[in-house]
Amino acid sequence: xxxxxxxxxLDRCTACQGCVTACQxxxxxxxxGPKEAHAGRNYTWMEMIPFEGEGERPKPIERLLPxxxxxxxxxxxVKVCPVGATFxxxxxxxxxxxxxxxGCRYCTTACPYTARYFNWVTPEWxxxxxxxxxPDVSVRSKGVVEKCTLCHHRLQNARxxxxxxxxxxxxxxxxxxxxxxxxxxxxxxGDLSDPESDVSKLAHSRRAYKLLEDLGTEPKVIYLRExx
Amino acid sequence: MSASAxxxxxxxxxxxxxxxxxxxxxxxxxxxxxxxxxxxxSLGVYAYITQYQExxxxxxxxxxxxxxxYITNFVFFIGISHAGTLISAILRIVGAxxxxxITRSAEVITVMVILFGVGNILxxxxxxxxxxxxxxxxxxxxxxLWDVCSIxxxxxxxxxxxYLPLIPDIAILRDHTNKYTWLYRVLALGWTGTPRQHKxxxxxxGIMAIIVIPVAVSVHTVVSFVFAMTIQPMWHSAIFGxxxxxxxxFSGIAALICAMALIRWVYGLGEYLxxxxxxxxxxxxxxxxxxxxxFTGSEFLTVFYGNEPAHMSIFWMKFTGxxxxxxxxxxxxxxxIPVAILSNKxxxxxxxxxxxSLCINIGMYLERFIIVxxxxxxxxxxxxxNVVYSPTWVEWSILAAxxxxxxxxxxxxxxxxxxxxxxxxxxxxxxxxxxxxxRIQSYLPNxxxxxxxxxxxxxxx
Numbered sequence: 001x002x003x004x005x006x007x008x009x010l011d012r013c014t015a016c017q018g019c020v021t022a023c024q025x026x027x028x029x030x031x032x033g034p035k036e037a038h039a040g041r042n043y044t045w046m047e048m049i050p051f052e053g054e055g056e057r058p059k060p061i062e063r064l065l066p067x068x069x070x071x072x073x074x075x076x077x078v079k080v081c082p083v084g085a086t087f088x089x090x091x092x093x094x095x096x097x098x099x100x101x102x103g104c105r106y107c108t109t110a111c112p113y114t115a116r117y118f119n120w121v122t123p124e125w126x127x128x129x130x131x132x133x134x135p136d137v138s139v140r141s142k143g144v145v146e147k148c149t150l151c152h153h154r155l156q157n158a159r160x161x162x163x164x165x166x167x168x169x170x171x172x173x174x175x176x177x178x179x180x181x182x183x184x185x186x187x188x189x190g191d192l193s194d195p196e197s198d199v200s201k202l203a204h205s206r207r208a209y210k211l212l213e214d215l216g217t218e219p220k221v222i223y224l225r226e227x228x
Numbered sequence: 229m230s231a232s233a234x235x236x237x238x239x240x241x242x243x244x245x246x247x248x249x250x251x252x253x254x255x256x257x258x259x260x261x262x263x264x265x266x267x268x269x270s271l272g273v274y275a276y277i278t279q280y281q282e283x284x285x286x287x288x289x290x291x292x293x294x295x296x297x298y299i300t301n302f303v304f305f306i307g308i309s310h311a312g313t314l315i316s317a318i319l320r321i322v323g324a325x326x327x328x329x330i331t332r333s334a335e336v337i338t339v340m341v342i343l344f345g346v347g348n349i350l351x352x353x354x355x356x357x358x359x360x361x362x363x364x365x366x367x368x369x370x371x372x373l374w375d376v377c378s379i380x381x382x383x384x385x386x387x388x389x390x391y392l393p394l395i396p397d398i399a400i401l402r403d404h405t406n407k408y409t410w411l412y413r414v415l416a417l418g419w420t421g422t423p424r425q426h427k428x429x430x431x432x433x434g435i436m437a438i439i440v441i442p443v444a445v446s447v448h449t450v451v452s453f454v455f456a457m458t459i460q461p462m463w464h465s466a467i468f469g470x471x472x473x474x475x476x477x478f479s480g481i482a483a484l485i486c487a488m489a490l491i492r493w494v495y496g497l498g499e500y501l502x503x504x505x506x507x508x509x510x511x512x513x514x515x516x517x518x519x520x521x522x523f524t525g526s527e528f529l530t531v532f533y534g535n536e537p538a539h540m541s542i543f544w545m546k547f548t549g550x551x552x553x554x555x556x557x558x559x560x561x562x563x564x565i566p567v568a569i570l571s572n573k574x575x576x577x578x579x580x581x582x583x584x585s586l587c588i589n590i591g592m593y594l595e596r597f598i599i600v601x602x603x604x605x606x607x608x609x610x611x612x613x614n615v616v617y618s619p620t621w622v623e624w625s626i627l628a629a630x631x632x633x634x635x636x637x638x639x640x641x642x643x644x645x646x647x648x649x650x651x652x653x654x655x656x657x658x659x660x661x662x663x664x665x666x667r668i669q670s671y672l673p674n675x676x677x678x679x680x681x682x683x684x685x686x687x688x689x
């Protein structure tokens with residue numbers, strides 16, 4: 001069984017936010033403005049986190065770190081859900097059942113990475129965008145929690161394609177939209193359980209580290225330290 | 229039918245007739261009060277309808293402050309609900325004779341206010357239409373399910389515990405009044421006051437008084453577990469269970485004192501709710517002040533000494549940051565002011581204890597608020613937007629409506645049932661004086677009289 005994971009190379013990342021935009025279009029995230037952003041009401045399954053990088057200049061350098069859901073192997077959000085609306089499947093993807101979620105927002109408060117989003121209002125799209133939603137991804141109702149699914153619908157499509165052609169799924173056939181959009185190939189995606197995969201090798205390189213590793217959440221999105 | 233229901237053989241209530249007054253006579257003040265409360269409640273209902281239609285976007289919540297007033301209300305109201313059952317049960321078990329006139333008013337608080345604790349959780353849901361998913365797909369791994377279970381048990385138990393000692397009084401109402409006879413006849417369960425019935429009733433009350441204590445403790449412990457089981461800074465703390473229980477009893481006693489003062493004033497029950505009751509409860513409140521101070525001090529000192537960055541950012545938010553006003557007001561109203569008032573015998577009067585109690589209730593609401601909100605405001609990962617939570621008119625209206633609805637239910641209860649237990653007062657007058665004398669004599673050296681039976685059993689009275 002595959003164990004899907006991602007590496008993000010901070011040496012290559014230019015913080016262009018292409019991944020953020022690609023994710024929003026792919027996953028039918030409603031566009032929001034500064035007003036919503038200021039109230040904490042924007043939807044960015046892939047978000048740029050500001051942090052202070054290391055540096056010897058008078059001031060440390062401001063950095064941005066792309067943060068999708070980290071798909072923890074030990075997810076704090078799954079534990080607390082009272083109705084099983086969020087779960088970790090056998091391939092390690094932490095998913096959300098939008099039609100079961102009661103909107104108690106316990107998972108959103110339990111996630112140490114604040115990687116979960118809540119639909120405060122019914123999502124709306126401006127005129128032309130409304131007709132160009134991704135048909136593979138359901139539009140969420142108001143009052144439910146949503147999150148990065150590692151573009152799970154793409155996995156289903158790739159798997160269906162392989163089944164139709166009566167062959168096993170090939171590496172690289174399933175790639176989330178953010179990884180696909182990255183212009184500098186800073187993001188790699190693949191099977192962490194396959195020691196020969198690119199992502200596996202990078203995840204075990206000397207530069208690899210995990211966000212808030214000491215919490216023991218075991219994220220499957222792994223960062224590669226910059227400056228080496 | 230009505231002739232048989234009226235039992236003229238019963239002696240009329242001469243001494244305690246005043247306790248039936250609120251049920252028998254209703255003045256214009258009552259209607260004014262109800263109208264005022266109903267208008268506040270309708271504002272809250274309007275606010276909730278708005279929220280139901282528009283979504284939780286009408287509140288001040290956002291990412292990362294996903295929880296605000298509603299969860300604060302939930303913790304606060306469940307805390308208040310500890311007033312009744314726990315205090316009444318403890319006073320019954322230790323055989324405190326001064327309890328007789330206050331247990332009823334305490335037990336009613338429990339049952340009425342717990343509804344608003346549960347209600348606020350439901351108001352907080354994004355999809356209240358799916359709330360039964362908690363039963364359909366319930367996962368016992370989630371602390372919210374622990375809450376569902378223990379609050380359900382607690383509500384059932386405390387309702388039973390309110391109802392049992394009410395039965396003889398309902399029978400008095402059935403026999404002495406003409407109002408709602410059908411209701412009282414059904415609820416009195418055929419009570420005639422035979423010795424056997426008394427024995428069974430006192431046995432059941434005794435059993436319930438014991439069982440309800442661990443249930444009450446468990447309820448507030450699992451409420452704290454909702455926070456403590458996560459790994460969020462300043463929530464993930466083993467002290468939270470006992471800390472919440474202590475805070476609950478603390479705010480519960482304060483709420484009870486306020487309710488008693490109101491009843492005493494409105495219904496002129498100065499003969500029943502005397503200085504001694506307020507004095508004794510004031511002393512109990514003083515003890516809880518110190519217990520609360522001890523827990524709060526331990527909590528903050530541990531965090532400060534450990535000096536972990538994630539915890540410290542929350543710590544400073546409370547000490548000097550945007551929640552400093554809340555924090556220091558809480559310290560003043562939960563500790564400084566009540567200790568000053570309650571530790572002095574001259575200020576431990578009815579007015580003094582009521583002022584201290586009002587302060588404590590404000591302070592405990594703030595305490596719940598600064599437990600819920602600051603920990604969410606500073607997540608471990610840095611945040612692009614500095615989101616500050618401030619509740620909107622919807623949340624304020626619903627909070628006001630909860631208080632108004634609780635008061636309304638309480639008022640309606642006093643119009644249907646005696647708020648001071650008549651039969652327990654009578655029993656005290658008729659039996660307990662002799663019994664207590666006998667009991668005290670049995671404590672003394674060279675006592676010739678054997679200890680009374682109830683002392684060994686430890687139930688009833």
